[in-house]
Amino acid sequence: MSYLNQIRVRFAPSPTGYLHVGGLRTALYNYLFARKNGGVFVLRIEDTDRARYVEGAVENLIVTLKWCGLDYDEGPQLGGNYGSYIQSERLEIYKKHIQILIELKKAYYCFCTPERITELRDSQQKVNQQTKYDKLCLHLTQNEIEEKLKNNLPHVVRLNIEIDKKVIVEDIIRGKVEFDSNLLDDQVLLKGDGYPTYHLANVIDDHLMKISHVIRGEEWLPSTPKHVLLYDAFGWEKPVFAHLPLLLNPDKSKLSKRQGDVAVEDYRSKGYLSESLVNFVALLGWNPGIEQEIFSLDELVELFSIDAVNKAGAVFNIEKLNAFNFEHLRKKDDREVLRILKDLLTKSKYSNHSLADDTLLLIIEAMRPRISFVKDIIENSPYFFEPPESYDQEVIKKRWEEDTPNYLRTLAEEYSRLNTPSKDDYEKALHKAAETCGVGNGKLIHSLRLALSGVGGGPGLYDILFILGKEESIKRIYTAIERIK
């Protein structure tokens, strides 16, 4: 009877300072798998590399995960029955287990200096051999080992890989993958500083934390046979493996910093909605087989199936992410967009604007089909927050004629007679002014737009008038007459 019948998965990042989008995808698939199957989602921090530790990284990771909506059931700050969930706090556990391995002769002390290892590797490389430790220290006698240990000689502990063995990795996504043990290196399990390597720590923790499914990136596939050997050495039941396809740069290499943003935090600060990022990343390597593409996190949980995950890597395509953001922004509640907009305004040069929420809501309504980001409201239509600083030359050339000032004056006079006008009133008054001038509406419409906004495009003209209000609109008309040409 398996003791892994309760579904328990984990996301096990190392605290390097930020959450990589590839990491987000891995975390998301783990989360979706757990939620879909009534399992438990564990967060575990793999901080066994002291050199790479970044202050505050764990806290940041948790904040970012939370922003994405991925709440974990056990982990740092939350606790659980299998803690600690931070590997640097589990050193004694690893030491205890490494002793078992040594007694079993599945692992052995190695006193070789880093220099010797480097030399060995170099010489192997020179003759195009695979690089591998030569098991020199495996042949030390018990006395020699004890002597060296007594003298506190620096050492590591290595996995003793058996020769001539076929190691099979069973993977949900890729099927059976076979490795020849003769090609596997005697991996360091316990480092000179007493910390375990990933290989040792992840196997021990996954076992102790009763992880049933290891869902992680494909870059781990080549080292999985070592993990399998470790499970076998301990006599432990193996979890089910699922190696996810990689997220790729446009040039198809593994997604990296050099070719754009990779931190979830970067996308967050650029104004992407977490829903968009999560939705987009979910569809990189998986899809539910229906034509719908826009999903909430809950819908993803409902639809998710680990069996449907693809094998091939997927390019992280910003253009499509932007389209997802457009879609999610359209679906977002008015009040939430308002909250975001007000927050952005506070940080902008319009921080002392005096627009009421109702007016901002009108602006949001007018701009929503024209933007992919909330910040675009401020960037694309600054005229809602301040009078135009300049007027688009192209539009002037095309729409501003000799008689335009006269038409606009007539229009302004018409508008000044209005009393708390509606959009409709603005339109009717414009028609009337055009008639008075004996010209088509178009002669007024385009030049009026230019006078009000300084540009040639944007929301409906009467929407702009209504949002700006009568006084401001008239003021802008006269200003434009003065300033243009």
Next chain:
RNA sequence: GGCGCUAUCGUCUAACGGUUUAGGACGCUGCCCUCUCAAGGCGGUAAUACGGGUUCGAUUCCCGUUAGCGCUACCA
């Protein structure tokens, strides 16, 4: 170099041997709508890497070639 993984439009993908003139989305693009810019509606563009098998029939199964990627640390 060795080992491993992968291979459908430019990109993300659908097709779980036959319902396929290979479907959708993004991008690009044409038309319509229209006070502009968008949005929206209706179209268009563009793919099974190559070669062998298996089969009555291969995008789908097998083998090889090629290409891409990953791993090859006392990093994860």
